Amino acid sequence: MIRSRHYTPAHEDFRAGVRRFMEKECAPYRDAWQAAGRTPPELWRKAGEAGLLCTKMSPEYGGGGGDLFHCLIVLEEQTRICFNELTFYLHSDIIAPYIELYGTEDQKRRYLPKMATGEFVAAIAMTEPGAGSDLQAIRTTARAVGNGYRLNGQKVFISNGQVGNLIVVAAKTDGGAGAKGISLFLLETEKAEGFTRGKNLKKIGCKAQDSSELFFDDVYLPPEALLGGVEGQGFPMLMRRLPEERLIMAMSAVANTEEAVTETVAYTSERKAFGQRLMDFQNTRFKLAEAKTKAVLGRVFLERCMDAFIEGKLDTTTAAMLKWWTTQRQNEVADECLQLHGGYGYMMEYDIARRYADSRLGRIAGGTNEIMKDIIGRTL
């Protein structure tokens, strides 16, 4: 079987640490956090202490100085205990890079070290009720007042919206300028008067990942809240980050696809019906052969895209292909694997039920798969 070729012994040590953390600090609390609909602040502190946060960030700012594979390893290990809703990747690998790449030196010094320790938990607020994948249609505004801004508007589906205390908000600084009028702001929630969080949305799966509406009612932002210090840079900043973000979504999709197959092979190898193992039925073997093929192809394509990304050669179109293909296959494989579990597959104590419920999100989040196809279709 084709295997990953990228791990150094240091990576494997890191994996062992992550696995210990997942088993000791996360697995026992999974059900409780899912029931609560959120993860507790202590978890983030502990994760910071254990070196699980901001693994790619420069050590200069308190990060781990690692690479893309550290992010993959964290995702793989949380997938193994079927805890897809842990949002360390969002905090560390999606949001922190905005500040590290685009922030002023002051912004970096102020936020990055505390993100690495988990004192700041970050969220990113782009989507609005009337603008899902259509970023240019956002209506939240940041109006210049004095030498600061007043933020007004509403966001929806914001992951870490309940637990986050540092929110990157996309807003229009120039209502007339289309894409060029969008800026990003760093909002510290503790000081923000006029900022309120809506209810924690109930989702099909990923239940410990809080997801909220956020409301901004004339929230004052000081001038230093403007990411990078220059207005109108929000759209290109977001666009440039998309390939990596989609790569990260694909990592989770591929890891889940593999785990679903592995679990189902184990289940069907033990469980009997009509006097033989489920695995002894040709239908079971064929369905799992199809699923395994999808898992292997996804892994190979993912690793190829990671290689390209590291070389600076992953384009938007290829990342869009990777995102829709792997999330689509993840969902198909979870569905087939659930089916092979029979009635148990519908019971939440079986991981496959959770995997199935979780998997449905991938085809929607991070730009729906229709948006991905649209991106690809435009390049024909």
Next chain:
Amino acid sequence: MIRSRHYTPAHEDFRAGVRRFMEKECAPYRDAWQAAGRTPPELWRKAGEAGLLCTKMSPEYGGGGGDLFHCLIVLEEQTRICFNELTFYLHSDIIAPYIELYGTEDQKRRYLPKMATGEFVAAIAMTEPGAGSDLQAIRTTARAVGNGYRLNGQKVFISNGQVGNLIVVAAKTDGGAGAKGISLFLLETEKAEGFTRGKNLKKIGCKAQDSSELFFDDVYLPPEALLGGVEGQGFPMLMRRLPEERLIMAMSAVANTEEAVTETVAYTSERKAFGQRLMDFQNTRFKLAEAKTKAVLGRVFLERCMDAFIEGKLDTTTAAMLKWWTTQRQNEVADECLQLHGGYGYMMEYDIARRYADSRLGRIAGGTNEIMKDIIGRTL
């Protein structure tokens, strides 16, 4: 199993006669006619004599005075010998009704009796190189000259284009009037100066069904060639006929789906591999169970639509649903059944190979399935 509930003893007698005709007059020559790319004129005369043509037409004009089920029976029996390209249905049930329903009394008297005997073999010329499903975009013109017309233009994919000697041609009598500018003309090819037939197009399947380009170079049409005697009626005439035409396509699709299953059940019940019958493999049984389910659902839906049609209640949308669903399933089932035949499935001496090649046409002809979905989508 759900069975057809519509056949009277008279229908069964008719079926027996059709079956004899198919076995005696068609089956032995199938390969030769496929190699020739067309059916001979004698076949049409014999079919007329045997009462296989124009079964639904009023006896007043030499027809059989039958119903929609006569058309179905002919299609079922030709399907049984895997001879989908016999175009009796086109001549009898698609084209003759234009004249019977819309023609002047003179036109009916002139053409219908000879269509019933097979002296006239009919074709209908709508599609043009630049206008497939988009009828309003046709460019063929019939310009009024004196008290007749001059026909100029080009048609493509015309079934019976080589063997037909009576062609119903759609042309613009008023270039500016859009849909309202289209008229239908009855063209007798023997007298038509300026009319030429292009080459007989080679197709993937349905090889004995000739399909041609037709060219009209200033062909003179007398005033009595105008179907119904009034200009500009072509578009509504065509539109009103669509549900029945799609119903007929679905008949063929359903009959082929059923036959493919039946043949494959027989094949897999006899053929052995790895020490057991193919049918003993779970994969074979499951694939055939899926195929059979599609066949049965198609049959039930078809018969329901036929009932509705007879009551005058089959609307365009439902007919579009029926057409795409049954042709899509026909193609899928043919593909699965071919696969279960292994290497033999690729050999033209096995009917399943022909059925597969033939089946591909159904998703395109008579309005592509995308057009069908567009029609349905407009009614949401």
Next chain:
Amino acid sequence: MSHPYAQTGLPTALPYTDEHAIFRSSARRFFETEVAPKQAEWEEAHLTPRSIWKRAGELGFLCPRLPEQYGGAGADFLHAVILAEEQVRSGAIAPMYTLQSDVVAPYLLQYGTEEQKQRYLPAMASGDCIASIGMTEPSAGSDLQGIRTTAKRTKDGYAINGQKTFISNGINADLVVLAAKTDAAAGARGVSLFLVDTATRGFSRGRNLKKLGQHAADTAELFFDDMRVPEEALLGGIEGRGFPQLMDRLVEERLMTGVVSVAMIDRALALTIQYVKDRKAFGQRVLDFQNTRFTLAEAKTEAAVLHAFLEQCILDFMAGTLDPATSAMLKYWSTEQQNAIVDDCLQLHGGYGYILDYPIAKMWADGRISKIYGGANEIMKDIIGRTLGGRTR
């Protein structure tokens, strides 16, 4: 007249009368006003209250097909169809009235002794007795012959030992129609059905199982620890009839599954068509995208095909001619399509489709079990596959 939820203008083939229309509108009122608004509350509780069972009984919505002497209204099968359709249409997954009315009650009516019928059926029709079926075991899902629960002869009855799982209504149930082996050596012929009162000593309920969806419907494990039941608890009074009894009932159960699945499809389509008309993206209605229109056109066609097939199956069932393979086709195809269509519809909702405030999200999670319950679809294909052969005309 077309079916009220038809996907096309095709007239219905079912013999609906004015009386059915009145029944439908009162059922609709009941589900819309008394059942659907409570779903969220019952989901939290993972249980429906007994009061709503009683209420359905009062209104004649439980077991209406039973003869009047047993508390029913002597209604025809179409009443069962109407109740199932209206419950689905209202968005209410629970209570599982159809389990009571269309699955359990027919066992008693068809196979029970007169005494058994008198004892249970009127109480089931009134909602005083909530019933369930105890078939599935931890080690035997669709494989009925593999059950391990035993009923051993005692002096004056039976001692039952074993365990059941995935039992719908399991927490609420007063009565369990229980499959147990009376003769371990006799294979299928060794299975008998018992009418088990859940107040009996030796009976206990396990956890209310946490499911992927259908949260308002209780699903439990049941345990039988030397539970003693009298001879009269044996359904029909003769041992070894359990397997054919179960088999005989499956055609109707699959038919009801089809009714529910087709109704789910209708509901998903109605919700989604409304959503894509209201919702805008990139400056146009979501409906205006070709992908949306094609996806919904395909779904609507599948729904239309299924309506025709379901109606045919209902007619055949009412005529007594619906066979196992055809009912298996209906169960397999309708549940596959239900899942595929609800999945497509969810996708057209974008991010909202994953949020449980939107009914389509619940329908997705609730509906997944349909490819498994009532005999997994693999079992359906097996049944169809066994009957292949012969020409269809």
Next chain:
Amino acid sequence: MSHPYAQTGLPTALPYTDEHAIFRSSARRFFETEVAPKQAEWEEAHLTPRSIWKRAGELGFLCPRLPEQYGGAGADFLHAVILAEEQVRSGAIAPMYTLQSDVVAPYLLQYGTEEQKQRYLPAMASGDCIASIGMTEPSAGSDLQGIRTTAKRTKDGYAINGQKTFISNGINADLVVLAAKTDAAAGARGVSLFLVDTATRGFSRGRNLKKLGQHAADTAELFFDDMRVPEEALLGGIEGRGFPQLMDRLVEERLMTGVVSVAMIDRALALTIQYVKDRKAFGQRVLDFQNTRFTLAEAKTEAAVLHAFLEQCILDFMAGTLDPATSAMLKYWSTEQQNAIVDDCLQLHGGYGYILDYPIAKMWADGRISKIYGGANEIMKDIIGRTLGGRTR
């Protein structure tokens, strides 16, 4: 540098050199100018002329991977990939050079005695000898152990009796690598391979089989009626090695199938993207319909995923680590995708898609065999299914 037919901007993982680029461009010239223009003629004849085999030999396009001592150029596997890709790209289905170069020649090179190599390989490399593989029998398709052709020991050799079918190059073949049972009782261990000269008495060819597509490629039945061959005809000189010899070669054969299928996908996409850009309907380009763009976006993605997987398989193969299950995944998935994508592409051509003047129509009919040949995809799933188990990392 990206692969010339890559579907994305991803750099190729394959170690292509300038020499490969030169080889590719001369192969392209050959196929485009000397092979593709003759396809229609050869399709009519259902055969390719010997001259085009000789010509390929002259140009070094037959068996380039053979060592120089046997008439080859000692080229690497990428040369085989290039030849297959360029042949597909040109639209030429026949001649089946890869069968000669990549299927038959390796048998001789790997298992043959020095004498056997000397006798056949140079002639195969020059195009003087056209070779084929005689495995499949009327009653044994993918089931190799079920073959009935026998080779009975005679005084100085073997007497062969039996029948083969679906033999590619069967009409043209001078040499058949024939599977026969030397020991009927020994199962898989009773199968041996023979190098059979088609001029031998007792050998005869049946009809050139009429296929659904691939008309320029001859496919025949072969008959062996007490055909006497000398001892030296036994491949490698030892009986009973046939089955493992065949099995060992399958990984490479499946890999080549994958190369061809991926190239077919690339061609279908290129043709169709051009078509939908040129063609108009309802006042806009066919490409401008969302359904067209989504369909092609999906196909292009499948192509990109397959390119990555194929390159990985090629690298593993060149490193000697490509295993049977992974090669089976490639064969199964690439041929399924080939058929699905070509089908979608045909549909986007509308009525023209069914007319054989359009290459997409031929590709549809030609390609259908790919899900069957080289081991039907059901066999591939069986192979993958048998190796399940264990974690992937």
